Amino acid sequence: MKMDNKRFKLMLGLNQVGSTNYFASSTKSSTIKRCVNTQTNTQDFTQFDYLLQSPQIIKKVKLTAESTLHTYEDDLYCYESIQNDESAPITFQTKSSPIPIQKEFYNINPLYLQEYNEKEYNYKTRAIILNRIQDNCQNLNNPFSHKAIYLYDLFLCRIKSKTINNQTQLRFLSLAMIFVATKMNAETPNISSLLLQSSLSMTKQQLIQYERLILSVLDWHTNPLTIQDIMYEIICRFYIAHPNLKGQSDQDSKIINQIINVIVLDHNYLSYSLEDISFSIVFALFQKDLSDDLFEDFLKMHNKTKQQLQQSIKFVSKYIRVVNQLNEKQLDINSLEILKLVCD
8 A cells, every 4th residue: 555645754753854845956056076985975965966876766767869767666756857967076186185074964963862762762772773784784785884874863863753653663764774875875776685684574665755754854965974984084094194004904994894883883972073083093093003193293184183082082992992802802793792892
């Protein structure tokens, strides 16, 4: 049975989700910018860009002399005439250019969880759901788990209704976040595999419904910078400044991924800037190989000081210590279990 907007809003406990005219023409500039050597796009995509960059589940495509006509399986989207032209990507200049800055819309209130009924949604529930996002992405060889995780927090921070009727809603939402994040990074999601992997009784129709809600609440802002993006930018600059340490980069990358995968499960990470966490991880990882003076010089290149990072260094160090201990014992433990080891 097709679910209309009203029934869908009632199911989620929502009163207003904004306009449903999702493909209305935008007055924003239509530009696509890609960060060099990363999966990071800057956050100025328009509605048109979203559709052009990553079309919905397409039933049939009809080409005409002037446009491409898409018909969608779910009948929720009207026919759209899309001009078949796309701007060339614009890249950041060099590794000496400024580190990308998160757009203001993507700022997340670190205390947003307090706006929810603790019995319905709390930091433990959040960690479990986000760990499922990581597991689903890993099983699908999908590299965009951090995008999906950031969008998940942003959505629950931005949505006006703070009522969660059941945990299935959160699991459906997490799956839809993977869908949206993957589409915005120039990949074509395998819908069937995504739904099958989740072990949820979620249909394609429901997935598209959740996508519509996400786009409405986030006002089409679906491509934030993440800790993974900023960490990559900073570690590249660090290796340029200290090329003698690059020999162990493969092992460093593995450890860094382990660290950031568990850190994002801790809601307290939202209290720090992505830059501060990333610089702090670099310091904690290389403090045995680099003198404080050399690290201070590296920070000065980016208008930072070690004093400014004291709290974030303390925050990341406890995770790095546990991750290193597990690696020494050759124990492969889930990020959620690492979080429990650190916090319990």
